[in-house]
Amino acid sequence: MSCQTLPQLWLLSDARNDTVLERALSELPRxxxxxxxxxxxxxxxxxxRLKELLEIAERKEFSTLVPAGRVKCAQMHLNGVQGCIAGIYGPPDTPQAGNLPLFATAHDVTEIVAANLAGAxxxxxxxxxxxxSHPGAPSLGPERFRELAAKAEMPVIALGGMTAEKARALCWPRWAAIGGLSPIT
Structure with missing residues (x-):
């Protein structure tokens, strides 16, 4: 990462927000x-597409993560720009990719424990x-989220249905979103 501090705000990309990513990235804080x-x-x-968006991300000094399954692909094709990849994004059992740190995904206590053991x-x-992203799936809710977050030995980033309003209501310093940061049309 270009800065030593872990970002508080994270934007995730997928097919739904692809057409608004340039604008969304430009509007995020440095x-x-x-x-x-x-x-x-x-x-x-x-x-x-990654190369196109990295231009914006680098100018704004973003920490950029790529999915574990695509790290080698990114490193092979970025030709020296790979320094802008701050880590890998994936489940706790993701094998380490060189010296890139793991930013784990978790949905329950088992995955939190696994993230702890993996040194995420x-x-x-x-x-x-x-x-x-998961219509009809059960959500953690604020209370269960806090219970699980308390078991993590690393910073926790709240994800899932998050918006600036919900982050304030949750009183959680780090959060991430897809549609909550890049309105999907």
Whole structure:
């Protein structure tokens, strides 16, 4: 990461917010985090889109994460720009990729414990609230979210149905969103 502090605000990408990502990234505060997922794209298109968005991310000194399964692809095609990749995003059992830290995903106590054992730099704990990403799936709610977060040995980033209003209501310093930071049309 370009700065030593873990960002408080994170934008995640996917097919739903692709058309508004340039604007969304430009509007985020300097030093935010960006998780470039785009699972819907094949490797060549994925790398092309990542390169386009990294220009904005680098100018704003964002910490950028890529999914564990795409780290080698990113490193092979970024030709020296790979220093802008701050870590990998994935489940706690993700194998380490060189010296890139793991930013784990977790949904329950088992995954929190696994993230602790894996030495994850941070954990994205979700879904805090009902989310468009998983319609109808049960959410943690504020109380269960706090119970699980207390078991984490690393910073916890709230994810799932998050917006600025919900983050304030939750009183949680670090949060992430897809639609809550990039209105999906």
């Amino acid at each position: 030093g935010s985090g960006f998780v470039f997922r785009h699972h819907h794209l094949m490797d060549e298109a994925w790398v092309k 730099k941070a954990v994205f704990l979700s879904p805090v609230f009902p989310s468009c």
